Amino acid sequence: MPPSILPSSNPPILLLGTAMWGWTTPKETAFALLDEWYARGFREVDGATNYPIDKNPEHFRLAENILLEWIKTHGVSDLEVMMKIGSVNNLRTPEHVLTRSFVLMMLDEYRWLFGSNLATLMVHWDNRDDASAVRETMEALDIARQHGLRTGLSGIRHPEKYAELNREFDFDICIQMKHNVLQSDYDRYAMFHGQRRFIAYGINAGGLKLDPAAYSAKSSLAARGADVTTEPPIVEKIRQIIAEANRVSDRPKLSAMHEIGMLHAFYQPDMLGILLGVSGVEQLRSSIDFYEMLKANDFSDVFQNLQRLGA
Ligand SMILES: NC(=O)c1ccc[n+]([C@@H]2O[C@H](COP(=O)([O-])OP(=O)(O)OC[C@H]3O[C@@H](n4cnc5c(N)ncnc54)[C@H](OP(=O)(O)O)[C@@H]3O)[C@@H](O)[C@H]2O)c1
Known part of the structure; x- marks a missing residue:
């Protein structure tokens, strides 16, 4: 019998994303998400200095402030917060600072703000x-490691520079990468393959729906500037894969894009974690429930069909 590729013995963990907090997700909803997340036993939360990236300068650092307010309100000290740094605004411009002094300043800032809740920089x-500039960043990350933090990378144009230097620094790096059925950056990080370091984001391609009627003026995809009135051809192919999957008896049925997005990340080799971008508590519950269901059922045939779709 061929070995099962069911990763249920060591599945990727889930992390709660905050990119839309203060933008399409109001503070009250973010609080409700955190209440539910925490109550269900999850602790990992992802943030970035520039969230929400809604190009409103007044919202710079708003998402982290919502998170901090919830932490303070509840006196929580055991979250595992991953903070992404380098941005100096939330205007979606390429300006970012990763000098040694700036990284150390952000390290101090987030250690002070999040205390024991901070897990990863x-x-x-x-x-x-420029390898010498990247080395400077690595030297600052080394100080973060000395403070007990994990270090990570996200949105790196030349990951090979980090991989080369990491032979010397030997960080247990984790890497956020875009990974969905339309687009995956997994191949761009080939030098890190074979290590369980990857955290998938954008698993629903930013909020793609299989049912066109499910879009509204508030949809995340529309807020991010996409045209939701034209259905990409891949949507019909996904519907066909779902129809085929649902012919298998003795297995829960698939129906929605968020299920496909999570399944596609869940079975991907080297996957350490999956980022959830949810805009309400119902979405959070259905995503967590689907994740728990994936751990108990074999959907590897669907993953293989989705991979062929990408190819
Ligand atoms: N490292 C980076 O550069 C980077 C980049 C992007 C994101 N991230 C992180 O990854 C997180 C997730 O990213 P993303 O927002 O792009 O993720 P995504 O999963 O591609 O899109 C999220 C959207 O998918 C829909 N969705 C998700 N779960 C659903 C469910 N159970 N039922 C129905 N619809 C569902 C919702 O759309 P509607 O709201 O329209 O219903 C939701 O807003 C972010 O919050 C951020 O923390 C990191």
Whole structure:
């Protein structure tokens, strides 16, 4: 019998995303999400200095402030917060600072703000190919490691520079990468393959729906500037894969894009975690429930069909 690729013995963990907090997700909803998340036993939360990236300068650092307010309100000290740093605004511009002094300043700032809730410091967006500049960043990350933090990378144009230097620094790096059925950055990080370091974001391609009627003026995809009136051809192919999957008896049925997005990340090799971008408590519950269901059922045939779709 061929070995099962069911990753249920060591499945990727879930992390709660905050990119839309203060934008399409109001503070009250973010609080309700955190209440539910915490009550269900989850602790990982992802943030970034520039969330929400809604180009409203008044909202710079608003998402982290909502998170901090919830932490303070509840006196919580055991979250596992991943903070991405380097941005100096939330205007979606390529300006970012990753000098040694700036990284150390952000390290101090987030250690002070989050205390024991801070788990990971992550470089956010780096276009540099200058090895000496990247080394400076790594040296600052080394200080973060000395403070007991994990280090990470996200949106790196030249990951090979970090991989080379990491032979010397030997960080237990984790890497956020876009990974969905339309687009995956997994191949771009080939030098890190074979290690369980990857955290998938954008698993629903930013809020793609299989049912066109499910879009509203408030949809995340529309807020991010996408045209939701034209259905990409891949949607019909996903519907066909779901129809085929649902012919298998003795297994829960698939129906929605968030299920497909999570399944596609869940079975991906080297996956350490999956980021949830949910805009309400109902979405959070259905995503967590589907994750628990995936751990108990074999959907590897569907993953293989989705992979062929990407190819
Ligand atoms: N490292 C980076 O550069 C980077 C980049 C992007 C994101 N991230 C992180 O990853 C997180 C997630 O990213 P993302 O928002 O792009 O993720 P996504 O999963 O591609 O899109 C999220 C959207 O999918 C829909 N959705 C999700 N779960 C659903 C459910 N159970 N039922 C129905 N619809 C559902 C919702 O759309 P509607 O709201 O329209 O219903 C939701 O807003 C972010 O919050 C952030 O923390 C990191």
